[in-house]
Amino acid sequence: MRRTCVFFHAHPDDEALLTAGTMARLTAEGHRVVLAVATAGEKGLTGRKGDGDGLGEVRTAELHASAAALGCARVVLLGYADSGLDGAAPGGFARADVGEAAARLARLLLEEDADLLTVYDPAGGYGHPDHVQVHRVGVAAAELAGTPVVLEATVDRDLLLRVLRPLARCGLLPRALDVARFETAYAGRGEITHRVRVGPWAGAKRAGMAAHATQTSGGDSVRTLAALLRLPRPLFRRVLGTEYYVRRDLPPGTVLAHPFDRWPLDGRRGRAPAGTTARG
Template structure:
């Protein structure tokens, strides 16, 4: 029997994505002695600049945003006790339909097989027991998240890790978030709006739920590290107690093998 520690590798699109869907499991398993690796595929250059300035607006310096988000990513991974951080360095593709989708060097414009070979090399290097990725829609349709799914699935065909899971936000969770927003008087639009099409997975399709309430403070601190971005502001505004109620369970769908929906450990 090998005495090599169990190993978990999570593939993400941008700096800060490592927290929202997998920050809890990264911290939880790191505390148990599991080797944890975060692979961040893009540099986040289409994120917010100082004072929330958006790409293309005066004052948005993509290279400065990249540098800031790299520092924040490192701080976040430190809070989660991540063992190794790997970055592929592709350019952030921006939201679907932006000109940046097709810009040279963007992740969306990169052939899947090219990026998959790079990711497969990391899988072969670290030999993870579990790989985490997104679902086919990338959770909410962002091109870089969709590309993460495509690239990861192509890479695992090449490197064949033991188990693969997709992050899966249950619809009941989305409902809970919407309720909290209404209670707080926060305006609802986009995916949070009452008349928007349902997002997330049907609860009965979730195969795996991991209770991360014991490391929720680390998850909160890791999200706080990404201070330059407004994406996590709502969750942080909940305060630690409500944040724990909303974000204290991370859910996944196991790829390939069937599961009965009662799995509570990624390494079972």
């Protein structure tokens, strides 16, 4: 059965880091993949000369290039301002009215007759205010639209810490990287319900990441995208060959391998009647 999946992200490049392999896999399996992004990422760091002005426009173009590499059928920008790392930017998404933003996203879900929506975990991954808002807005929008399955894109925190702690003890991490902040980031292993194997689509994921050239430099330490793109292809596939999700309506300890595993058994969608408009 062909299904429609909406992947909701905060900024261009977020889709490439967290969900690109799943997006490419679902597209290859014949499903419709729609990428919705809250902001143009105009507050992001960049070290590329000439990209400081009009960064939002440049990153939007990068987003479309990434989406093309992943096979997305549609890209939708909700048009909110990037809040910045401190969440203080005037008019930023992090301060937007949740009800209004949810209604806007719900209209897209209804228009697409979406079967599945991805958001972030409640911590927003590493805590970026716009990522936290994606969780709030996305969960509310799915409720409004009656979207039957919501997956929280995340990272296996236990696995991440097992890798970072020895590197930190050996002095192999940038000094600016505080491993302690990951103690409460993302999701613990016991919370994760889906471990989606995406190794065969690692090439598409790498192409999606490479499309975001502005985000490979800037700041005081090595950027995550740049570090990952330097990995040899076999190691890239091994390190990034699994993507992680949490589905809150499943019992803890559930371990599934595909976004559509354990589909709602009664088949009820819970949607608003045809012709109605979601309201905040």
